[in-house]
Amino acid sequence: MELPLLDRVQEDGDVFHLTTATSKASSIATLDDAPASAVSFCGVSTQGRVPPAPGPGEQYRFHFDMTKCIGCKCCIVACNEQNGNPAEILWRRVGEIEGGVYPQTHRHYLSMGCNHCLEPTCLTGCPVDAFTKDDVTGIVRHSADACIGCQYCTWNCSYGVPQYNPERGVVGKCDMCYGRLERGQEPACAAACPEEAIRIEVVNVAEWRENYQASANSPGMPSADDSISTTRITLPAKMHADVSKVDLSQLCPEQAHWPLIVMTVLTQLSVGAFTSIWILQASGVQSHRTAALVALLVAMLALTASTLHLGRPIHAARALKMWRRSWLSREVLLFTLFALAASAYSASLWLGVRGAGWLGALTAILGICGVGVSAKLYLVPGRPAWNSPLTIAEFWSTAALLGACGANILTHAAADARYAVLWGFALALMTAGLKLVRLARSRVHELHSSWQLLMMVFSNHLLLRFLLPVVGLVLLPLGDLAWIRIAVALFMIAGEFVGRYLFFVTVVPTNMASGYLAQEAA
């Protein structure tokens, strides 16, 4: 009997044959020479499976054999059992990649913990030096005690490896089961794998730095260039060129980070306001001690809000520690100096200290630099939508627009102030517009997804982001009334808040492939 429908299957014809890749020869220590250990994990003897400790110029790394992985996810469960993590946190993840045309379909799995990179971006960004790259093993370790829960590492790692644990207020990550390796025991994931797709190897660091591109990259993974991942991946010998992440069509908004929205917009408001106050004072128009006090309060509110972002606000001061290396430390440092200068400047205005104009200038300069540095910390390869000078322009334009609104209020809508608002508005709009153009035109998956999020999930927010300042602009000519001038400012502030909200929720981080279904129920 004829099965007409099934004939359509035939369109693409034949069967395909898969040949297993022979693993590439590499300068790795043979596991058979390893010291014996009687201890087992999940019942599996790890005897002879842990290579000897790396020598000088060497480190441990993972080897993942994609030709062996069957996507069973034993490694994930074993990792969570090993580390006592709740189900929301997965230090090891398994992603799916797929390509080809039925029945020559190729589907493969990627299992990944931490890649223990040669240039770990989690480490370089950390403001409190909670990460260390172990001298002997090369394992990138994280200290929960040192961590303040700022989560900057979760943005810096292009693989999404460090994960924040809200129960603890700190991040955590795969440490290759450092404690087990130290005792000659195999890491949990490797021990649990029924196909022996995950193993520990020793790698020569200098050699790897030379030739990592050949075997550190894989479809479904961010480029190993970002941080020089050390994980060696054995790919199937034949793989369709179109094999890619199965989650490409997933649209998942990121967290809003409300304390950061409040912190960035309000610091920019305060910096803009102080700059206006100083310009007005310097140009001899008048001195605004009440306005300075309000702007100072706003700055204090912003800085207080920022600590609420931390998992461990009580240790906020530690964030200053790594100012030589971390942009986050530098931001904290500059805003602290700005707050001190602004306090001194405000005090001078209240006390009527003459010749304190330089304090105003200092406040403005520190503030403007602070806003720039604040923006700079968002320029990370792991967050492509942020990783552009437009982010700096966006932050500065917010300060300019809101500062101009402040001047508009203080000068009773003087013509210059109105023009300033107009210019600020134009600047803010242009930045926002350019960002949209950048996202819309990009072929980079993460940027395109940001664009789709804006168009499909957050289209109403986006509309509001433009509508609010337009309303403010329409009211601008009616600025003779004090409450109208305040309303203009409030509309502009509201517009910037919506814009900043979108900034956070529509960024699509680079990451390894995930499963097809989003983790949260749709």
Add this chain to the structure above:
Amino acid sequence: MKVARWLARKSGLDIRSSKYSYSDDPVLGFTSSRKHADHWVNSTCGYCSVGCGMQLGVKDGHVVSVRGNPDHPVNVGKLCPKGLAEHYAIEAEGRAKYPLLRKNGSLTRVSWNEAFDTMVEQFRAVQKKYGRESLGVISTGQLVTEEFYALGKLVQLGLGTRNYDGNTTLCMSTAVAGYKRSFGSDGPPGAYEDLEHADLILLIGANVAENHPILCTRLEENKGKTLIVVDPRVTKTAMMADIYLPVKPRSDLALINAMLRIVIDEELYDKNFVAAHTTGYEELCLSLAPYTLGFAAQITGLDPELIRKTALLYANAKAAFIGWTMGVNHSTKGTETVNAINNLALITGNIGRRGASPFSITGQCNAMGTREAGFASGIPGYRKFDNEMDRAEIARLWNVPVERIPGQRGLAYPDIIEGAVAGKIRALWVIGTNPLVSFPNIDVLKHALENLDFLVVQDGFHPTPTTELADLVLPAAIWGEKEGTYTNSERRVSKVNAAVRPPGESRADFDIFLAVAERLGCKDELFPGWNEPYDAFEEWRRVSAGRLCDYSGMTYEQLEECGGIQWPHPQGTDLTASASRRLYSDGIFETEDGRARLLPTQWAPFPEQPSSEFPLILNTGRTVEHWHTRTKTGAISILQRMSPRAWLEMNPKDARQLDLQAHDHVEVISPRGRVSRVELRVTEIVGPGQVFLPFHFAETNANQITQSAFDPISREPNYKQCSVRVERSSSSPT
């Protein structure tokens, strides 16, 4: 104090360091301190039939961790993700803790006494009014063998109804029927070890990478093999294959028959084996006439040369292994397909040798146990209802008059349900299964259950979709809380032990059966002196002695020592307990003449062909993170995190035609009903014209749309193919 603790947490002073601390454990090594146990209890995994040895780590009366038993011959310490998280099932939310009786419409907590009294009273009343056989019993493959043995006696001799079957009819009855027809008895002939020694492995409708991942370890170890996977869907297992045969749905029988014909035409079969150990060769040859390469190519959609190559590879292999699971069994042609597989193995002599076996990979952890010791589709010990000697023997062993042993089996599972629809079955006892999710064409089942005068559901969990409809809920102990034995796919009997006490007032199924017998007044007759599973095991050893599934040489102590023994293990055997065993190594089969039967089979298209109204073929199946109806795994957060909900796989060509996008929510509609708001996965995993839906999820239940079509011999449902159409769900969420 509370405020202080809250402040310490929120401020970041307290980062719960002790909860997240690590330390050395003599068993686990350096691990999270919370996972360290005071003592370890050996047991066997309670999910699938691979039968992995496990150890349960107990601390202060709680199972805090599990690990694979490194000394167990099946898994040598490895476990799948379900096994690795199995301890969470014990304290999962929704455990049934107290007997509940429906009073004034709602389930109300009652004492065990009241529960048993009501149950027996209601069963007796129904049986008095409508006849003894108006009572039906549906059990499971999840109990221990000792419980199946006790339950069979209780139902057939105590309650006096033959209408008893297990949910094993939903998965394994086809293999059982096929084995019985070909070899004269049930019982997979091979051993897992064969996977390591075969030079050719043919997997038909078996996605072992998803459903039996621990068997993949053995495939991986066998470096010299050629692995051929036959499946319409590009499964994880297909990706492991050296040769993948993307057959059209339900064309496997045509493929195997064509292979048989080539092997015979090209005289590649084992003439000596056929002559010495089989009957029916001539009839088989005649029946193969239509299965030319051209015909098979048309039916299967495969290249004729490839079919021939597969046949030659199989025939020329030194040891060829055929493994199959639900792709074969879930079909109206299932039994015949199993017979065709057996034909292929027989004519090439690929049976009873190392590496060579036609091997049904079983489903549930102890489906085998109920096949051996249960009393549903046969008399315990693979005895036959229609065999007078078998009946006489069991009557003698049990010391009951032979007239009490039925001469014919009662209704099979689907027929019990149809009996309830027709009003012939008026009371039902459901044990350890969740038909509201697992039975095909669910509306028929709902109708059947509504028709009942009294429904008893005995389960470890409440509420489940099925317990919610019960008149009486009996809370049962689950895996980790009771003792007994499981038999795995390779006939290996392993010990199951209690690590903790069952929660609340729940009791082991074994205790419940004895208590019911007590109420019925038949305990002393059927279960003389029985107190614990050991007593049942000892009787079962005597009852199985001399049978194919001979347990007589096994003791609990030995099972504990070896981590499992394959039957047959007769008393006084020369073989050591841990030796690998195969059936039919001597070429003598369980038929009257000792010869295996070569049986003619005929391919036919699956019953519900696609039409213009329902143009797509629905395939159903499983995912590695979940077990069957998700009663347990759905309550385990890590498994839920990894597989939170169902999805529908559809080829991009069909999606384009239907103007559907990835992640759209769709309705899957068959002539019988619909599955609503399932997330679409546009993928080349399935071919054009086919869609795939996992069956675990009650919320998007595949059995709303599957059909009431059953294998005429095994009565197993045709879950694998029915015709559907797919539409975008009306209200898309934002």
